[in-house]
Amino acid sequence: MKSVLSTKIGIVGGGQLGKMMIQEAKKMGFWVAILDPEPLCAAHSLVDEHIVAGLKDRDAIIKLSEICDIVTYEIEHINVDALFEVERAGKPVYPSPASLKVIQNKYTQKQTLLDKGVPVPEFLPVSSADDILAAGEKFGYPMMLKACLGGYDGRGNFLVKSAAQAKEGFDALGGATGPLMIEKFVDFTIEISVLACRGRDGQIAVYPVGQNNHKNEVLDETRVPAPISEKTRASAMDVARSVMEIFEGVGIFCVEMFVLKDETVSVNEIAPRPHNSGHYSIEGCVTSQFANHIRAVAGLPLGETRLVKPAVMRNILGEPGYDGPANPQGAENVLAIPGAALHVYGKHETRAKRKMGHITIVADTLEEAVTRGQQAFDGFKMLSTTGSD
């Protein structure tokens, strides 16, 4: 009988998410290939094959599928039509291209959730500045205007504060060039996210709820467990489970949610892949998001998602003013802190706000983890060899 561990895994994308998937795949001895345009991408040194090509390159995706037994991905902005082709040719793609296609488009994603009764903020499609004004009549200001395709880390979002900004927002998001949608502004207390993983057999594993703090619209800190009531925790985990059932996702998904003043939750966004807010699970949980993703796509049973200790994740972004070859400083400060783990992705070039690494702190209490996380964060800087110093 062929060993399940001989499954050749192909990953579209070789950034940090791909790298951390591969670290887990390699523990079990899997053969792994990636497709990534950067010859020295984060995952490069850990793979058996690296096809250097763009993430939307149809021929390259087909080639990847031909040298692998299954195909997965670490990023949603890829050529979904090529993935449908791969699937039609009989090669499994996880999560399925059908789910990816719906999720890739924020409008169809939200519409699907709404249809299935999952709580989401009110929203409307936008195809002109007038549609924004009409939405303003209905929802009131401010409202969040979003490009339906391709946005991340706040890119592709525009906060429309008043009717006077309707045209500006429409133009800023290139309204004429791609679909837009607008959402009622959600007056939330905190932002949370829940990872969930679904096996090929339908088994679902849901992770603890984390609180996310953003800085300049980029994730800065995740605290687990999130400081929410038991009722909110249960709803958030139920919503994550429903999302996995709705999309029949195989692999790890992340469901970002708002916690409203009445302690209910509302889904902000779904990512059909490992997520930055789930990095804490490497040190914080029995089985990490990356390990469970690999288990899921390989058709193996999922592992325990229990939190072992309170954990805090802090992102390391490229320091503004230091674009160039990466020159990280302060590892000795981070590692001197009890319970600290340092992840540096190995990207050769740093740029202002580029995700270059992260720090996880596990501690006996969340307060301790938060304090130590701040110390660690303050002690580390992602500079460059060509920077201003």
Place this chain on the structure above:
Amino acid sequence: MKSVLSTKIGIVGGGQLGKMMIQEAKKMGFWVAILDPEPLCAAHSLVDEHIVAGLKDRDAIIKLSEICDIVTYEIEHINVDALFEVERAGKPVYPSPASLKVIQNKYTQKQTLLDKGVPVPEFLPVSSADDILAAGEKFGYPMMLKACLGGYDGRGNFLVKSAAQAKEGFDALGGATGPLMIEKFVDFTIEISVLACRGRDGQIAVYPVGQNNHKNEVLDETRVPAPISEKTRASAMDVARSVMEIFEGVGIFCVEMFVLKDETVSVNEIAPRPHNSGHYSIEGCVTSQFANHIRAVAGLPLGETRLVKPAVMRNILGEPGYDGPANPQGAENVLAIPGAALHVYGKHETRAKRKMGHITIVADTLEEAVTRGQQAFDGFKMLSTTGSD
């Protein structure tokens, strides 16, 4: 200032210990090269450079040192003279060649420990079968005859049960070809081991005590924490700390000990490297033996060694009768067990009793971990594609 994370790490040996070191090094973004004779060794797919050459090949070790900033190793049976050369050329080698030279030879290793007051079984050098008989007069039978150089996993050991076996043992270990020693047989209750790590600045971190169970002289199971009294635990950890001070080791060491009937400990053997009995630390401790080794040799602060949960490690050896290309069976059984992590080293060829992988179980109680470890062990078999099935 040059980043400490830009330190290029060279590892002599690319087996599973090297692979697991590299997994940790890669988390922090280090560049890593290995020297290993097998083109498809366990670590091969994870490295930036692989020099394919023998572990005793002087020129290859020099070449490795030339492309790296520091040199370390995953195995002690290597060309120590070449390492001295590397050190003289100004390139740091951790642990130092001086310690390695003493530890490589079981006689000088034991003599050094004895001189420094560390408890060891009584021993004598052996250069003839008559020396064995003389030792028999002094220690009584049985006694353990050991090759001073190159043994591992019971290879290079011979249990001399009576005077009649003196000549047989001497010949079996090739007495005329290399130095031998003989030890008084230790009537122990259990075998334990303690990992300890020392930083370049002298900081020492000592791990919890594990109990080791061997099968056919090869490690089969490690249980942590070991079922010993607090007094024995404290002595074992003190002994491990002394060993690090005596050898001024930089990096991780493993100290294997016997627990005697009076609950004192006696050192069986030292390994100046990560050790099979420390694999539990990947999932069981805040910082694994491999992570701390990389921190130490890179000159970074050491991490917390605390046990997070009781842990059991079971070794996966090649199934007798199935020599050939590895075809592991039962991953789905192992991973269905709560708290189980599966490590398959990725060695292409399996042979009877070759170390091919391991399973770690973490659980709320040691009993639970032991039971689940047994289930996991029973559910997995390292077969081959050319085997008898």
